[in-house]
Amino acid sequence: MSEFYEVLHRRRDVRGEFSGAPVDPAALRRILGAAHAAPSVGLTQPWDFVLVSDLGLRETFAKHVHTEREIFAASLDGDRADTFARIKIEGILEASLGVVVTYDPARGAPDVLGRHAIADAGLYSVVLTIQNLWLAATAENLGVGWVSFYREPFLAELLGIPDGIRPVAWLCLGPVTELAAVPDLERHGWRERRALDGAIHHDRFTPGQPGPA
Amino acid sequence: MSEFYEVLHRRRDVRGEFSGAPVDPAALRRILGAAHAAPSVGLTQPWDFVLVSDLGLRETFAKHVHTEREIFAASLDGDRADTFARIKIEGILEASLGVVVTYDPARGAPDVLGRHAIADAGLYSVVLTIQNLWLAATAENLGVGWVSFYREPFLAELLGIPDGIRPVAWLCLGPVTELAAVPDLERHGWRERRALDGAIHHDRFTPGQPGPA
Numbered sequence: 235m236s237e238f239y240e241v242l243h244r245r246r247d248v249r250g251e252f253s254g255a256p257v258d259p260a261a262l263r264r265i266l267g268a269a270h271a272a273p274s275v276g277l278t279q280p281w282d283f284v285l286v287s288d289l290g291l292r293e294t295f296a297k298h299v300h301t302e303r304e305i306f307a308a309s310l311d312g313d314r315a316d317t318f319a320r321i322k323i324e325g326i327l328e329a330s331l332g333v334v335v336t337y338d339p340a341r342g343a344p345d346v347l348g349r350h351a352i353a354d355a356g357l358y359s360v361v362l363t364i365q366n367l368w369l370a371a372t373a374e375n376l377g378v379g380w381v382s383f384y385r386e387p388f389l390a391e392l393l394g395i396p397d398g399i400r401p402v403a404w405l406c407l408g409p410v411t412e413l414a415a416v417p418d419l420e421r422h423g424w425r426e427r428r429a430l431d432g433a434i435h436h437d438r439f440t441p442g443q444p445g446p447a
Numbered sequence: 448m449s450e451f452y453e454v455l456h457r458r459r460d461v462r463g464e465f466s467g468a469p470v471d472p473a474a475l476r477r478i479l480g481a482a483h484a485a486p487s488v489g490l491t492q493p494w495d496f497v498l499v500s501d502l503g504l505r506e507t508f509a510k511h512v513h514t515e516r517e518i519f520a521a522s523l524d525g526d527r528a529d530t531f532a533r534i535k536i537e538g539i540l541e542a543s544l545g546v547v548v549t550y551d552p553a554r555g556a557p558d559v560l561g562r563h564a565i566a567d568a569g570l571y572s573v574v575l576t577i578q579n580l581w582l583a584a585t586a587e588n589l590g591v592g593w594v595s596f597y598r599e600p601f602l603a604e605l606l607g608i609p610d611g612i613r614p615v616a617w618l619c620l621g622p623v624t625e626l627a628a629v630p631d632l633e634r635h636g637w638r639e640r641r642a643l644d645g646a647i648h649h650d651r652f653t654p655g656q657p658g659p660a
Contacts, residue, residue: 247486
């Protein structure tokens with residue numbers, strides 16, 4: 235049990251520590267197998283994994299992400315803008331591989347068991363697979379960084395993702411020089427982590443728990 | 448590493464195997480600590496956990512879920528309806544505890560780093576915490592079952608969840624007599640799992656991969 239928790243707490247959202255060394259194919263297969271073993275609504279397994287190693291595709295995506303970074307930066311006030319300027323938000327070119335995880339709502343439709351009342355349940359399944367992938371990569375001593383500074387239609391067009399299938403994440407994956415002890419955003423003074431006790435409620439939701447808003 | 452993968456692949460979506468025995472408080476704390484260690488967009492940690500042990504609340508919720516089950520059943524054709532009739536979809540009363548996980552989009556807003564281009568990124572963070580919780584419970588030899596046959600406004604009203612905060616999951620949690628080797632929905636002939644190879648693409652999405660649609 236200790237090994238399991240060690241992996242879980244060691245996991246980090248990696249930006250600056252990718253070494254660029256190749257990913258061992260056997261490790262990659264175990265990681266994708268772990269992702270594919272995630273639970274899914276109605277056993278639809280509505281995910282797909284696009285492994286992006288092509289440098290041209292990654293450069294085009296990185297340029298787009300840079301533009302989106304500028305858009306967000308322009309929305310910030312002085313202090314926040316200064317803090318944000320110091321934060322690296324992606325390692326698209328430094329990481330060994332991009333893994334784009336997609337969601338196909340048509341898989342298993344129309345009778346998706348467990349989705350009639352909550353349309354987003356299919357999308358949730360895709361995120362469960364992402365966390366399995368992330369933890370398995372950590373167990374393999376690799377790093378993962380989730381990039382979300384992009385427009386979905388841009389990424390869909392770039393990788394030929396068909397209409398109706400939604401890209402949910404671009405994950406940077408690869409060997410790292412280290413996994414930081416403290417999350418980047420905390421280290422750079424962007425935001426502090428909440429205390430666990432502030433997130434726990436009993437039988438009814440209790441607004442106004444302590445911790446940062 | 449083998450212990451980590453053993454936990455990951457042993458995890459099941461539990462319906463019928465809850466024993467109702469109490470959850471060890473120290474184990475529960477480790478599980479919630481694991482959930483709280485999940486990654487989140489802009490380090491917002493936008494989740495909360497409502498631990499529902501009150502039997503009256505659970506009975507009211509179970510009744511609502513039963514109604515939603517009937518609604519879904521009525522939408523199915525003959526064969527599918529017969530198969531569905533044999534499938535247990537929740538263990539709300541048999542499990543030791545309900546854990547309702549919520550999403551607060553206002554936490555850290557308006558400057559949520561990583562959400563300006565993808566509004567759902569906050570919701571994704573909440574699902575990442577759920578998978579951490581699920582796996583940690585498995586490591587503790589407990590079972591988890593995600594119930595999604597409910598309407599969000601009903602659950603929000605039942606637990607006093609404030610406007611603007613969204614319930615994302617009702618998780619049944621507790622000791623189990625066993626974790627099934629095969630997912631319930633496969634065992635009951637509802638749906639088969641896809642082969643991993645059908646979910647992997649290289650550089651571009653390739654429609655028409657093999658495997659069940």
